[in-house]
Amino acid sequence: MPAPVIVEKKKLETPPRQIHFLGDRTLRQPAKRVAKVDEEIRLLVKEMFQTMYSSNGIGLAAPQVGVHKQVIVIDIEPDKPEVETLVLINPVIKKLSRQVCDMEEGCLSVPNVFIDVTRPEEVEVSYKDELGHPRTLKARGLLSRVIQHEMDHLQGVLFVDRVENELLLTEELRKNKFSPSAVKPIK
Ligand code: NI
Secondary structure, eight states: OOOOOOOOOOOOSSOSSOOOOTTOGGGGSOOBOOSOOOHHHHHHHHHHHHHHHHTTOSEEEGGGGTOOBSEEEEOSOTTOTTSOOEEEEEEEEEEEOSOEEEEEEOOTTSTTOOEEEEEESOEEEEEEOTTSOEEEEEEOHHHHHHHHHHHHHHTTOOGGGGOSOHHHHHHHHHHTTOOGGGOOOOO
16 A cells, blocks of 8 residues: 655755756646556655755746656645645645735746746636546635746746746846846746
8 A cells, every 4th residue: 555755844964856947948848648646656756855955946847856746746735744735636626716916926847937927816726636536626816826826837837928028037036146138037
Protein backbone atom coordinates (compact mmCIF):
# COMPACT_ATOMS: atom_id res chain seq x y z
CA MET A 1 0.00 0.00 0.00
CA PRO A 2 1.44 3.38 -0.93
CA ALA A 3 1.72 5.82 1.96
CA PRO A 4 0.74 9.48 1.84
CA VAL A 5 3.62 11.93 1.60
CA ILE A 6 4.43 13.44 4.97
CA VAL A 7 6.92 16.29 5.08
CA GLU A 8 8.11 18.24 8.07
CA LYS A 9 7.32 21.94 7.62
CA LYS A 10 10.82 23.32 7.97
CA LYS A 11 13.66 24.93 6.02
CA LEU A 12 16.52 22.79 4.77
CA GLU A 13 20.01 24.16 4.28
CA THR A 14 20.25 22.41 0.93
CA PRO A 15 16.80 21.98 -0.60
CA PRO A 16 16.61 18.91 -2.88
CA ARG A 17 15.42 20.84 -5.95
CA GLN A 18 16.49 24.07 -7.60
CA ILE A 19 13.96 26.75 -8.50
CA HIS A 20 14.11 28.35 -11.95
CA PHE A 21 13.63 32.09 -12.29
CA LEU A 22 11.84 34.46 -14.65
CA GLY A 23 13.79 34.61 -17.90
CA ASP A 24 14.53 30.88 -17.82
CA ARG A 25 12.75 29.25 -20.76
CA THR A 26 12.08 26.13 -18.71
CA LEU A 27 9.25 28.02 -17.02
CA ARG A 28 7.53 28.62 -20.35
CA GLN A 29 7.29 24.97 -21.35
CA PRO A 30 3.85 23.38 -20.69
CA ALA A 31 3.67 20.40 -18.33
CA LYS A 32 2.47 16.94 -19.35
CA ARG A 33 -0.21 14.88 -17.62
CA VAL A 34 1.04 12.30 -15.14
CA ALA A 35 0.17 8.85 -16.53
CA LYS A 36 0.66 6.98 -13.26
CA VAL A 37 0.90 8.30 -9.72
CA ASP A 38 3.75 6.15 -8.45
CA GLU A 39 6.69 6.31 -6.02
CA GLU A 40 8.65 8.50 -8.41
CA ILE A 41 5.83 11.07 -8.33
CA ARG A 42 5.56 10.83 -4.55
CA LEU A 43 9.30 11.47 -4.23
CA LEU A 44 8.92 14.50 -6.52
CA VAL A 45 6.02 15.73 -4.33
CA LYS A 46 8.11 15.32 -1.17
CA GLU A 47 11.08 17.17 -2.65
CA MET A 48 8.83 19.94 -3.98
CA PHE A 49 7.38 20.48 -0.49
CA GLN A 50 10.88 20.55 1.04
CA THR A 51 12.02 23.04 -1.59
CA MET A 52 8.89 25.19 -1.13
CA TYR A 53 9.25 25.35 2.68
CA SER A 54 12.95 26.15 2.32
CA SER A 55 12.07 29.20 0.20
CA ASN A 56 9.12 30.41 2.31
CA GLY A 57 6.61 29.61 -0.42
CA ILE A 58 2.97 28.58 -0.10
CA GLY A 59 2.75 26.87 -3.48
CA LEU A 60 5.06 25.32 -6.05
CA ALA A 61 4.46 23.79 -9.49
CA ALA A 62 6.77 21.12 -10.95
CA PRO A 63 7.89 23.26 -13.95
CA GLN A 64 9.43 25.68 -11.43
CA VAL A 65 11.91 22.94 -10.51
CA GLY A 66 12.41 22.00 -14.16
CA VAL A 67 10.04 19.02 -14.20
CA HIS A 68 7.38 19.22 -16.90
CA LYS A 69 4.72 17.19 -15.17
CA GLN A 70 1.31 18.35 -13.96
CA VAL A 71 2.16 18.31 -10.26
CA ILE A 72 1.45 21.10 -7.75
CA VAL A 73 2.08 21.32 -4.01
CA ILE A 74 0.29 23.87 -1.81
CA ASP A 75 0.36 24.80 1.87
CA ILE A 76 -1.16 28.15 2.75
CA GLU A 77 -0.39 27.54 6.45
CA PRO A 78 3.33 26.67 6.39
CA ASP A 79 3.75 27.77 10.02
CA LYS A 80 1.05 25.45 11.31
CA PRO A 81 2.29 21.84 11.49
CA GLU A 82 -1.21 20.54 12.19
CA VAL A 83 -2.71 21.93 8.98
CA GLU A 84 -2.85 19.45 6.10
CA THR A 85 -1.11 20.15 2.82
CA LEU A 86 -2.54 19.87 -0.67
CA VAL A 87 -1.18 17.96 -3.67
CA LEU A 88 -2.79 18.48 -7.09
CA ILE A 89 -1.89 16.05 -9.86
CA ASN A 90 -3.40 16.55 -13.35
CA PRO A 91 -5.67 19.33 -12.06
CA VAL A 92 -8.56 20.49 -14.26
CA ILE A 93 -10.61 23.61 -13.61
CA LYS A 94 -14.30 22.71 -13.49
CA LYS A 95 -15.70 26.09 -12.64
CA LEU A 96 -14.56 29.67 -12.17
CA SER A 97 -16.78 32.28 -10.55
CA ARG A 98 -17.86 35.19 -12.70
CA GLN A 99 -16.97 37.43 -9.78
CA VAL A 100 -13.34 38.54 -9.93
CA CYS A 101 -11.14 40.16 -7.31
CA ASP A 102 -7.69 41.72 -6.94
CA MET A 103 -5.08 40.13 -4.74
CA GLU A 104 -1.36 40.71 -4.37
CA GLU A 105 0.66 37.83 -5.77
CA GLY A 106 4.27 36.78 -5.61
CA CYS A 107 6.14 33.78 -6.99
CA LEU A 108 9.22 31.80 -5.96
CA SER A 109 10.33 32.13 -9.60
CA VAL A 110 10.12 35.96 -9.39
CA PRO A 111 11.47 36.63 -5.89
CA ASN A 112 10.67 39.91 -4.12
CA VAL A 113 8.14 41.06 -6.72
CA PHE A 114 4.61 41.42 -5.30
CA ILE A 115 1.87 42.98 -7.41
CA ASP A 116 -1.93 42.90 -7.64
CA VAL A 117 -3.49 40.48 -10.12
CA THR A 118 -7.18 40.20 -11.05
CA ARG A 119 -8.63 36.67 -11.11
CA PRO A 120 -11.93 34.87 -10.53
CA GLU A 121 -12.76 34.78 -6.85
CA GLU A 122 -13.73 31.10 -6.64
CA VAL A 123 -12.49 27.99 -8.36
CA GLU A 124 -13.65 24.39 -8.52
CA VAL A 125 -10.95 21.93 -9.50
CA SER A 126 -10.72 18.18 -10.02
CA TYR A 127 -7.41 16.38 -9.63
CA LYS A 128 -5.67 13.33 -8.27
CA ASP A 129 -3.98 13.32 -4.88
CA GLU A 130 -0.53 11.78 -4.29
CA LEU A 131 -2.11 8.36 -3.85
CA GLY A 132 -3.78 8.63 -7.25
CA HIS A 133 -7.27 9.09 -5.80
CA PRO A 134 -9.59 11.37 -7.78
CA ARG A 135 -10.81 14.41 -5.85
CA THR A 136 -12.59 17.68 -6.33
CA LEU A 137 -12.22 20.88 -4.35
CA LYS A 138 -14.04 24.19 -4.20
CA ALA A 139 -11.90 27.05 -2.99
CA ARG A 140 -12.15 30.74 -2.35
CA GLY A 141 -9.88 33.40 -0.87
CA LEU A 142 -6.14 32.74 -0.71
CA LEU A 143 -6.45 29.03 -1.53
CA SER A 144 -8.39 29.76 -4.73
CA ARG A 145 -5.74 32.30 -5.64
CA VAL A 146 -2.84 29.90 -5.10
CA ILE A 147 -4.53 27.10 -7.05
CA GLN A 148 -5.10 29.39 -10.04
CA HIS A 149 -1.56 30.79 -9.85
CA GLU A 150 0.02 27.32 -9.70
CA MET A 151 -2.18 25.96 -12.48
CA ASP A 152 -0.93 28.79 -14.70
CA HIS A 153 2.61 27.46 -14.18
CA LEU A 154 1.53 24.15 -15.76
CA GLN A 155 0.73 26.09 -18.95
CA GLY A 156 3.98 28.07 -18.85
CA VAL A 157 2.17 31.20 -17.66
CA LEU A 158 3.56 33.39 -14.85
CA PHE A 159 1.62 35.86 -12.70
CA VAL A 160 3.61 38.76 -14.14
CA ASP A 161 1.97 37.96 -17.52
CA ARG A 162 -1.38 38.89 -15.93
CA VAL A 163 -0.35 42.13 -14.23
CA GLU A 164 -2.26 45.05 -15.70
CA ASN A 165 -0.18 47.87 -14.23
CA GLU A 166 2.64 47.69 -16.75
CA LEU A 167 4.56 50.69 -15.37
CA LEU A 168 4.64 49.29 -11.86
CA LEU A 169 5.56 45.84 -13.16
CA THR A 170 8.50 47.15 -15.20
CA GLU A 171 9.73 49.16 -12.24
CA GLU A 172 9.49 46.25 -9.79
CA LEU A 173 11.17 43.83 -12.21
CA ARG A 174 14.07 46.21 -12.91
CA LYS A 175 14.51 46.82 -9.19
CA ASN A 176 14.98 43.07 -8.75
CA LYS A 177 17.26 42.62 -11.78
CA PHE A 178 14.69 40.89 -13.95
CA SER A 179 14.26 41.80 -17.58
CA PRO A 180 10.76 43.12 -18.38
CA SER A 181 11.13 41.48 -21.80
CA ALA A 182 10.77 38.08 -20.07
CA VAL A 183 7.09 38.90 -19.48
CA LYS A 184 4.56 37.53 -21.97
CA PRO A 185 1.46 39.64 -21.40
CA ILE A 186 -1.87 37.84 -21.69
CA LYS A 187 -4.55 39.44 -23.92
NI1 NI B 1 4.55 30.98 -8.95
